[in-house]
Amino acid sequence: MKLQLRFFASLREGLGLSEELVSVPASVGTTAELRTWLMQRGEVWAQLLSPERSLRCAVNQHIAAENIALSDGDEVAFFPPVTGG
Amino acid sequence: MTVRIQTADFDLSTEIAALRSGDLEVGAIVSFVGTVRDMNDGSQVNSMELEHYAGMTEKALAAIIVDAKSRWTIHQALVIHRIGKMLPGDQIVLVAITGQHRGEAFAACEFIMDYLKTAAPFWKKEATPTGEHWVDARSTDDEAMERWQKR
Numbered sequence: 001m002k003l004q005l006r007f008f009a010s011l012r013e014g015l016g017l018s019e020e021l022v023s024v025p026a027s028v029g030t031t032a033e034l035r036t037w038l039m040q041r042g043e044v045w046a047q048l049l050s051p052e053r054s055l056r057c058a059v060n061q062h063i064a065a066e067n068i069a070l071s072d073g074d075e076v077a078f079f080p081p082v083t084g085g
Numbered sequence: 086m087t088v089r090i091q092t093a094d095f096d097l098s099t100e101i102a103a104l105r106s107g108d109l110e111v112g113a114i115v116s117f118v119g120t121v122r123d124m125n126d127g128s129q130v131n132s133m134e135l136e137h138y139a140g141m142t143e144k145a146l147a148a149i150i151v152d153a154k155s156r157w158t159i160h161q162a163l164v165i166h167r168i169g170k171m172l173p174g175d176q177i178v179l180v181a182i183t184g185q186h187r188g189e190a191f192a193a194c195e196f197i198m199d200y201l202k203t204a205a206p207f208w209k210k211e212a213t214p215t216g217e218h219w220v221d222a223r224s225t226d227d228e229a230m231e232r233w234q235k236r
Contacts, residue, residue: 084207
């Protein structure tokens with residue numbers, strides 16, 4: 001399954017990455033599994049995507065309030081709580 | 086219903102004139118303008134940079150307006166949010182509502198602003214005398230949004 005990843009704000013800066021096209025293994029089927037898989041990429045990833053960090057996730061530009069299933073071609077974004085207005 | 090994300094400033098009078106143009110049923114116009122403060126959490130703010138998630142931002146704001154229209158009878162709703170670099174005193178955001186009566190227009194304007202604060206993907210980065218930092222989300226904004234869910 002291929003996914004388009006997007007990162008914003010402090011997470012984007014910390015990872016040094018704003019977007020990336022990834023092929024994930026069959027074991028990654030949900031947003032929570034994706035986050036766990038990404039955490040295995042190294043120390044910075046493990047730290048910034050750690051469950052203690054209050055991150056939001058959006059799938060295809062809609063907030064995913066809970067763990068949801070992913071499909072091939074989905075755009076998945078991770079970002080800190082929003083601070084607009 | 087209009088949503089605009091732009092780097093340029095906006096003029097309240099011009100926007101209101103366009104929003105109410107030709108609609109003589111309108112008896113109430115409510116607007117909110119948010120501006121950049123020169124102090125935040127006890128620290129001086131020299132400038133601010135606003136980042137957003139292009140595409141999702143427009144969808145999120147449109148959904149908030151649709152929600153507002155399902156709760157109150159209003160005529161037009163306009164949201165303008167600026168992105169990029171801004172200085173203290175600059176206008177950041179405008180929410181404007183037209184309707185027949187003030188009660189519904191006030192409520193819709195406040196609701197849209199409260200939801201924007203917690204659901205629209207914008208992030209502020211402040212430049213202060215001690216360096217740059219990302220602004221933390223406020224729990225008071227979540228509380229302001231949650232009170233609408235109880236109604």
